[in-house]
Amino acid sequence: MMRLIKLLGLLLTIYAGLTAAWDDAVEAAIFNPDTFTLRNGMQVVVISNHRAPIVTHMVWYKVGSADEPPGKTGVAHFLEHLMFKATKTLQSGEFSKIVARNGGQDNAFTSLDYTGYHQTVAASRLEAVMRIEADRMRNLIIDAKEVEPERQVVREERRSRTDNSPAAKLREQLNATIFLNYPYRNPVIGWDHEIVDLTVDDLRRFYDTYYWPNNAILVVAGDITADVLKPLAEKYYGAIPAGKIPPRIRPQEPPHNAARTVTLSDSRVRQPSWQRAFFAPSRIYGDKQHSYPLEVLSQVFGGGATSRLYRSLVIEQRIALSAGSFYDADKLGPSNFSIFASPRPGVGMDQIERVVAAEIKKLRENGVSQEELTRAKTGLQAEAVYVRDSMGAGARVLGAALSSGQTIADVEAWPDRIGRVTADQIKAAANAVLRQKRAVTGYLLPGQPTPNQPQTNRPQTNKGG
């Protein structure tokens, strides 16, 4: 999910004296959504934005790849593909045909914590898509005739996204290494050997377990109000009975006690890269008080051309072509804080590591300056203004938050909570998270794919670079 966002009129008032003004700003909001819950337990969220006569209609299921049964990786995503096939009332393919004939666009996505289906249409066409989206919540027909060709499509998707790309293959292996027990270790699309073996029954069981209104959230953004939406939501989604949803219990992480490395060498690699991912808390998982400080920290440490890592590695030491960091707090399970760099030709990975280690040490000992803190917060809070400009962004941000354990209040309070982060909290978060024994280092190197090559140090010079 893109970084959560925030408010506008507020920012006008706080700009002059950023830190002082925050105390008055507590009630500010980003999207100002309306919300209500249907009798069957389905939550409804409405974000009004009347700039164009269109609406984005989304249904989010609180189930993602991390909820799959052991040995059945890929079932959440495979099912998402099948949701466009036949139902008891629609023929296969008819769903998107109806959307297109209403001048609309539709798609779907699967993530670690949620699965979402969405259409964007003229506001006058909303009811037509609500009818068919509600229909496929319980009426999908899953049979072998549809499953087999679609299995090939899913495997081609896997080849395109992952198997054809050395960098993506490394990312997949790194993910499988940083999480020792939590199901985020499995790729969202699934492992190919398990995709091959998924059965019609596996897919049906997953659908019948999780696709119920009380496990779903309806989010509608655009040229609409709650008053107009409510009777439609009751008519189409309110008519579906609630199901019995299993509690969302996932295997938890044991302590991380050893630094790990993963190396991928491939003759196709022309530009080596280095990354280090530190196991980290999220908004919901682990030492979650660190999540807001880590967002600010990532901005100071690796958030652009004036960040510490970029300045140090790219501008001053001139050993990297690019460098930065990344942290995503909006997950139900654990997250990671990642640092990445592309070494200049001829520069060894060990040189990158020495400079990064020195920067981490400085950070852990001295924290960040007041100036850095202010600049980072200003930048993050501005995003909360910009995000309001896009009609669909609010639906995506709120849907993702609500289906991965956060509340509307959490989203709306984001700029406020970012504003309250202190330098001491950042230092504490850095000391808790940026520790070698919690980290996996990934090396993408040119060369032959020899599995046991020592992960070092001397990326070959770039042939033909």
Added chain:
Amino acid sequence: MIKMPAFRLLLASAAIAATFLTTFLMRAPLAQAIDIQKIVSPKGLTAWLVEDHSNPIITVNFAFRGGAALDPAGKEGLANLVASTIDEGAGDLDSQAFQRALEDFSVSLNFRAGQDSFSGSLRTLTRNRDRVFELLKLALTRPRFDADAVARMKSQILAGLRRRSENPRQIAGRMLLKTLFPGHSYGNPVMGSAETIPFIKIVDLKLFQAQRFAKDNLVVSVVGDVTAVALGKLLDSVFGSLPETASPWKLPDIMATAGNRTIVIDKPIPQSVIRFAQAGIKRNDPDFFAAYIMNYVLGGGGFESRLYREIREKRGLAYSVYSYLSPYNHTGIIMGGSATANARAAETIKILKNEWRRMADQGLTRTELDDAKTYLTGSYPLRFSSSRQIAAMMTGIQLERLGIKYIDQRNSFINTVTLDDVNQVAKKLLDADALTLVVVGRPDGVQAEGQ
């Protein structure tokens, strides 16, 4: 992970089509939503403005005609290097000071080189407006091009090129354009190459800035929290000191080369990446909309196209298959792509060519035409859902000289196309034997031919 859902087109829906067809006219509400004013500044500069005061944000999109296709021989990549370096220090601000100023004002400022234009976009909070526009003016009129910043950007671009050279889609696309446009700069990548970038000197960047940024080749589009009067003054302050005219240029028209060609580039990967193209149509061609509708049905229409149905839905050969019109100022091509397991590449190519031929020979059905029009007109307002989209679209309309009424007229251009128009264009344009295909991978049973 976004996945494109699956789709299948069925015959049984004629009745549904009839229900929705006639009712779907979006022109009235759209015209209300998008009220474009043409602004003329005190100094005579023009811009298109959509005022919107609902958020304290101003979005600017602008372009200078003339792009990477004008890069001097041996210095390909010049326009792109300017785009990368122009925000790396200007006036008294060195690279770090300039970047820090951008961050302090929470502004996003981007420059981009295309083959036919050099464009920029800026987004700022209203409260920082005047200082941010001053930064834009500095970048356009007093860029520093300091040696260390230029060297840094060159090395980043070269790294980007190395990364692209690992990507089968990029490899195929580059080879395809080189083959279609031999000896013409449209065959050269905008980014340049490892052979040309080292030869670009600071003086070349300065010359580019002096010769290409002028008033007579500039178009500006603005959306957001600014009035016409205020914008007039801002235009003068940012662009008012540019030279009156850009240095003249001449670029010849070119027709994409034709021939029943298949180029195979061997790479040890499990999936063959296929890209293909043939001569197409320019944006100002009177047949453009007929071709646009034809392509929607052939391979442009997401889950609804014939290529999607035949290659993905019926046979599970690929996750992604598509085609699109790619118009340039001096040529036009129709281009597409797919990716399939090596063992199935030959079958995929065969079906692609069959569909190409079938469209040329038989054209569209009446239902396909009606469905296409319904979708294309009905979905037009979906392109107006953010300031950035609207500003970029206005710049595109200005560059193509389609006129300030274009947004209101566009759906009627679609609706007046007849079945005969589309089928004539299909016959004239499409030629399965003129396709050039590039296949990257280890495709079984695909022979290189026609080279």
